[in-house]
Amino acid sequence: xxxxxxxxxxxxxxxxxxxxxxxxxxxxxxxxxxxxxxxxxxxxxxxxxxxxxxxxxxxxxxxxxxxxxxxxxxxxxxxxxxxxxxxxxxxxxxxxxxxxxxxxxxxxxxxxxx
Amino acid sequence: xxxxxxxxxxxxxxxxxxxxxxxxxxxxxxxxxxxxxxxxxxxxxxxxxxxxxxxxxxxxxxxxxxxxxxxxxxxxxxxxxxxxxxxxxxxxxxxxxxxxxxxxxxxxxxxxxx
Numbered sequence: 001x002x003x004x005x006x007x008x009x010x011x012x013x014x015x016x017x018x019x020x021x022x023x024x025x026x027x028x029x030x031x032x033x034x035x036x037x038x039x040x041x042x043x044x045x046x047x048x049x050x051x052x053x054x055x056x057x058x059x060x061x062x063x064x065x066x067x068x069x070x071x072x073x074x075x076x077x078x079x080x081x082x083x084x085x086x087x088x089x090x091x092x093x094x095x096x097x098x099x100x101x102x103x104x105x106x107x108x109x110x111x112x113x114x
Numbered sequence: 115x116x117x118x119x120x121x122x123x124x125x126x127x128x129x130x131x132x133x134x135x136x137x138x139x140x141x142x143x144x145x146x147x148x149x150x151x152x153x154x155x156x157x158x159x160x161x162x163x164x165x166x167x168x169x170x171x172x173x174x175x176x177x178x179x180x181x182x183x184x185x186x187x188x189x190x191x192x193x194x195x196x197x198x199x200x201x202x203x204x205x206x207x208x209x210x211x212x213x214x215x216x217x218x219x220x221x222x223x224x225x226x227x228x
Contacts, residue, residue, distance in 0.1 A: 007121040007212045013227055062228050083226075090223055094216045098121045101215030102208045109204055112197075113127055114176050 007098040009091065018060035019091050023053050027088050030054075030066055031080040039078075054078075061087065121212040123205065132174035133205050137167050141202050144168075144180055145194040153192075168192075175201060 010020040017023070029039035040050035058064045065084030069077045080088070124134040131137070143153035154164035172178045179198030183191045194202070 007123050009121050009216075011223070011227075018227060060228060061226055087223075087226055090219065090226075094219045094223065097219065098212040098216050102123075102212050105204065105208045105211065109125070109201075109208065112175055112201055112204075113125075113132060114174060 007095070007102065009095055009098060011091075013060040016056050016060055018057060019087065023057055024088060024091055024095075026050060026053050027057075027065065027080055027084060030078055031085070031088075034077050034079060036066070036068070036078045057084075121209070121216065123209055123212060125205075127174040130170050130174055132171060133201065137171055138202060138205055138209075140164060140167050141171075141179065141194055141198060144192055145199070148191050148193060150180070150182070150192045171198075 008021050011018045025043060026039055029042050030036060033039050033042060036050050036054060037047050040047045043050070054066045058066065061083070063083045064081055065087055066078055067081055069079065122135050125132045139157060140153055143156050144150060147153050147156060150164050150168060151161050154161045157164070168180045172180065175197070177197045178195055179201055180192055181195055183193065
């Protein structure tokens with residue numbers, strides 16, 4: 001039996017991946033942790049990589065999905081914008097729908113596995 | 115508007131990707147070209163990488179998807195087995211079904227792009 005058998009939705013835009021499983025997880029983690037560096041740590045990626053993923057998303061979409069906060073007692077931090085939350089919700093809904101659409105076929109397909 | 119907005123089905127099995135977009139393209143190309151090295155050239159990957167992808171598929175599935183032929187006037191070659199063709203057909207059918215299931219949502223989502 002396969003371990004996972006899930007469609008991964010990758011939304012490409014001008015040769016970049018605007019949204020995909022990795023970027024969606026990063027948004028979740030930024031929302032939870034309130035900072036890009038904490039999210040990067042949680043996901044085991046470098047701060048530089050996390051920052052590049054955020055920048056790519058912000059470039060591909062019509063408005064920023066993540067905004068960084070400067071100053072204040074915590075000296076920074078980041079948050080997912082309302083627009084970013086909306087994009088993430090829509091993306092997760094598409095994932096669920098795509099997964100559900102092939103549930104029967106996936107189950108049959110899994111019989112081909114070792 | 116996004117360039118592509120297609121679900122990619124990745125079938126994971128014991129931490130390997132048993133089947134996904136890259137492996138499906140490789141099977142298509144091996145079937146067309148009758149050799150792993152010609153398929154690797156067509157897809158712009160090294161022979162070594164193509165061979166590893168084939169080996170991973172053959173390990174994950176209950177039977178070989180690709181078999182290599184030795185000897186003869188052409189001194190080798192490879193072909194996709196009947197089982198491999200069946201797996202590929204099923205995979206492509208799942209891809210189409212998953213894509214169709216979110217067509218409306220994808221179209222709405224694309225309005226969020228730059």
